[in-house]
Structures are given as C-alpha cells and as structure tokens.
Amino acid sequence: MVSIVLVHGTGVREPSYNRLVAQVTANLRELVPQLRILPCLWGNLHGAKLNARGASLPPEALPETSAAEPVPESAEVSDWAALEADPFVELRLLAEFPLSRHYSPVPQTAIARARAEVGAMDGTLFAEQLSKHGLAPADMDRAKDIALEGLGCCFPKEAPVDRDELRRALARLMAVSIIGQADARWDVIGAAVDGKTLDALVEAILDSWGAPRGELGIGTKVTKRLTLPLTRGFEYGASQFLRGRRLQHTEHGAPMIGDILRYQVRGEGVREAVAEAVDGADGPVVVLAHSLGGVACVDLLASCNLKDKVTALVTVGSQAPFFYELDALWSLPYGKGLPQTFPTWWNVYDPRDPLAYVGKGVFGGDRVTDVEFDTRRPLLRAHSAYWDHKPFYSWLAEKVLR
Numbered sequence: 001m002v003s004i005v006l007v008h009g010t011g012v013r014e015p016s017y018n019r020l021v022a023q024v025t026a027n028l029r030e031l032v033p034q035l036r037i038l039p040c041l042w043g044n045l046h047g048a049k050l051n052a053r054g055a056s057l058p059p060e061a062l063p064e065t066s067a068a069e070p071v072p073e074s075a076e077v078s079d080w081a082a083l084e085a086d087p088f089v090e091l092r093l094l095a096e097f098p099l100s101r102h103y104s105p106v107p108q109t110a111i112a113r114a115r116a117e118v119g120a121m122d123g124t125l126f127a128e129q130l131s132k133h134g135l136a137p138a139d140m141d142r143a144k145d146i147a148l149e150g151l152g153c154c155f156p157k158e159a160p161v162d163r164d165e166l167r168r169a170l171a172r173l174m175a176v177s178i179i180g181q182a183d184a185r186w187d188v189i190g191a192a193v194d195g196k197t198l199d200a201l202v203e204a205i206l207d208s209w210g211a212p213r214g215e216l217g218i219g220t221k222v223t224k225r226l227t228l229p230l231t232r233g234f235e236y237g238a239s240q241f242l243r244g245r246r247l248q249h250t251e252h253g254a255p256m257i258g259d260i261l262r263y264q265v266r267g268e269g270v271r272e273a274v275a276e277a278v279d280g281a282d283g284p285v286v287v288l289a290h291s292l293g294g295v296a297c298v299d300l301l302a303s304c305n306l307k308d309k310v311t312a313l314v315t316v317g318s319q320a321p322f323f324y325e326l327d328a329l330w331s332l333p334y335g336k337g338l339p340q341t342f343p344t345w346w347n348v349y350d351p352r353d354p355l356a357y358v359g360k361g362v363f364g365g366d367r368v369t370d371v372e373f374d375t376r377r378p379l380l381r382a383h384s385a386y387w388d389h390k391p392f393y394s395w396l397a398e399k400v401l402r
Contacts, residue, residue: 002311002401003036003281004028007274009291009317011255013043016186023134023192023387024288031397038285040277042293046269048258054247077352080198081378084176087146090169091154094161110163111155114170117209118147129204133197133388135182143177164212171205192387195376260292267330270296275304284311286400291355291383294318295329298345302331305341312344312400316392317383321347321359321368338367346400348392350375353382371395 006024008017017039025037083089123140130137147170155161175198182191206213263270274297278285287310289297294315300306301313320329327334338345345368349356352375359368373392375385386392 001034001036001283003038003283003285004401005038005040005274005277005281005285005287007040007277007287007289007293007297008043009289009293010257010259011043011047011253012041013047013255014041017041017043019134019186020192020387026132027387027390027393028397028401031393032401035401036281038277038281040274040293042270042273042296043255043259046262046266046273047255048262050251050254054250057247057250077195077376077378080176080195081381083172084180087173087176087180088150088154090172091150094166094169095154095159109158110161110166111151111158113163114166115148115151117167118144118151118170118174121205121208125208126201126204129201130178133191133193134186135178135191135193136185139178139181140174142181143174146177147174167206167209167211168202168213171202171211174205175201186384190381190384192384193377193381194385194389196390197388198377263292263296264328264330267296267299271300271303274300275306278306278309281309285309286312286314288314288316288396289318290316290386291318294347295320295323299329299331301342302338305339307341307343310343312346313342314346314348314396314400316348316386317350317353317356318347319355319357321357321362325362334362338363342367345369346371348373348386350377350382350386352378354379355383 004024006021008020012020021037021039028035028037121140121144123137123144126140127137130140150170150173178201179191179193179198182193186192203213270293274287274289274293278287287297287301295318297313297315298318298320301310323329324332324334332338345359345363347359347368347370349358349370350373358370360370373386373389373395375382375389377385
C-alpha cells in the first residue's frame, strides 16, 4: 500500500496544516480508499518568525508608492481579483448606472426585495457545500451581514435597479466575503478554492433565491464598460491596506518570505523533517510537496539515495526549477544533472500561479514531467487552489497512485 508524505510550503503552521491534511484526505479518500497520508509539519519548528517582534522595522510606515501597471489577465479572473479587493465595487457601479434596458417597474423595488431575500437565507443549507471546500458554514451568516451592509451604503435610497443584475452582484459579493473570512483562518496561504468552486457557490446562492443564473462571472453589462476603474480601485485598495500598519502585515507575511530566506541558510532542519517522515512510513512512499516544500524535497532526493523507499515525487506550485536556473538550489549547482537515484518526478503547475515553475527546460524532459492545471484563480489564489481542484486529484490517483 502506497503512502503519501504531505510536505507543505511557505507560511504554513498549525492549525492550517491540519486543515490542509484534512482537505487532501477528503479529496483522495473516494479515489484511493486504502491510501495513507503521513504528515510532515516542518513550519512550526523550522519556519521563520520575527524573533525580536519587528525591531528591524523603521518606526514609521513607509510613504505610499505607486504600483506598477498590472499584467493583462482574462476579464473573468481580473474582475474577480478586483471584487475581492473591494467587495462593494459592483454594487456601487450598479447604483451609479441603475437602469437596465430590460428594467420594468414592479410594485416592490429590487432593493427592498433583495434585502428580504438576503435576510431570509438559511445558512445551514450551504453547510455541506462549504465544508467540502474547507470553508466554514458560519461564514455564510457574516456574508449575509456584509451583503446587507453593501445594500445600505450603496443604495441609501430606493433605485430602479434591474433585479436579476442586483441578485447576481449580491451573490458574487457573498461568495468573495465567505472566502475572505476563510483567509483569516488559513493564515497567509489563503483559502484553497478554485474557480469552479467559486462558480458553484454563486450558483447555489442564486438558486436559493430562485434567481436565474445568467452570467456567473463579474462581466455584467455595467462592469464590462468599467475595467479600468476596477483595476485602479484594486491598486488603490492595496496601497491603502498596507499603509500605516506595516508591523501587523509584516508579522502576518513574514512566514511566507521568511521561510524561503531561512531555508536558504538553514534548510537542513526541513530536509531532516521530510527524511524522518519518509523513514517512518511502511512500504513505498509518494512525496507530495507544495511550494518551498517541493524545493526541500528536490534537495533531499538529489543529495540522498532514497530510491528504495520513495517511488515518486510530486511537486505542486514549486520553485525548484527556478532556484536551479538561478544556481541557488542547495543540492545541485546549475549544469549538474539530477542523480540516477532520483525518483520519478511530476511537477504540477498553474500558468497563473506566479510561484510555480516548469522543470523540463532546465532539468530535461527525461528527468521531470511538467503537468499543467487551470484552477481559474488569479495570482496567489492560484498558488493554493490546487488543493480544491478535482482534476488534480483525479490525475494524481490515476497517474501516480495507481
């Protein structure tokens, strides 16, 4: 029976790692019933932290700086990112441009009816769907409050808004609000939710109201004309978010960058933790490693002969090829190939994941196989969305664990 040693990436500590193990286990249980998943939590002991509580920071916040122009992205993904930065942006746009060509007066306005529909929602109806994706059912109640708050601040007076456009905007607002609540619990890795799950959540909210689904992405008749204001709003919101609270955000974000820096100079503890987890398994082992965890596993397997125990390495959203190209990989100087004892290596990546790299071009296609998945999530969201992506688990079960 094959065992999986699950090696996490940067920034992960307890209890986030426990939730990750539970999510991976739940997704693989039906596909590979006899599979054993062995933990390898290295972050608590070998991860970075602010040992002097931020004494290295200047006493005042840095002045606001201008952001670079964003890289063009598909409209759906870019607009979701903008909505996550400012959940009320679409409601404000609807309030500014309220009349739809399909609008017709009704006895009760769309605003009042929307308030009633949101207020009457039963959050328990979504419990199973939310729990399946690592989200807390209690977040639905908070999302309802945020939606009602948005209606109150964006529509202080009744406005002739098209009812179905308003419902879709509210469903999207509630969906990103639920994910935002999960972010606070999942530390810096964020909620592991892919685009299909996001669509399904919006669909479920609309179905609970008996509303037509229409366009599930943000691209309504209003917002399609206002891509530039949405993008500028995202940049402004990010700048405002960071200004004046640098210590708080440094403490929150230090594990993400700090783990990488600390590994480069004191990485032996992480590698030893992985080796101990592999050694403690009975029978063959597949090592499944995310982000920096993939770098550590490549280093371990390139420097130690574990071919009798490890049958395959699966790196997910990993920087090992990038480190190697920079000649910054601990185990191998650039130009020196992987040893013959290195196991079969599958390198999983999402093209939108800015922390994922491909290995064929630097290690050779005969030593590593790059496997692409599209989770339909933007930027750093894509870096953790693999763990909620059903096609990834199906591939893992059929190709690697068979």
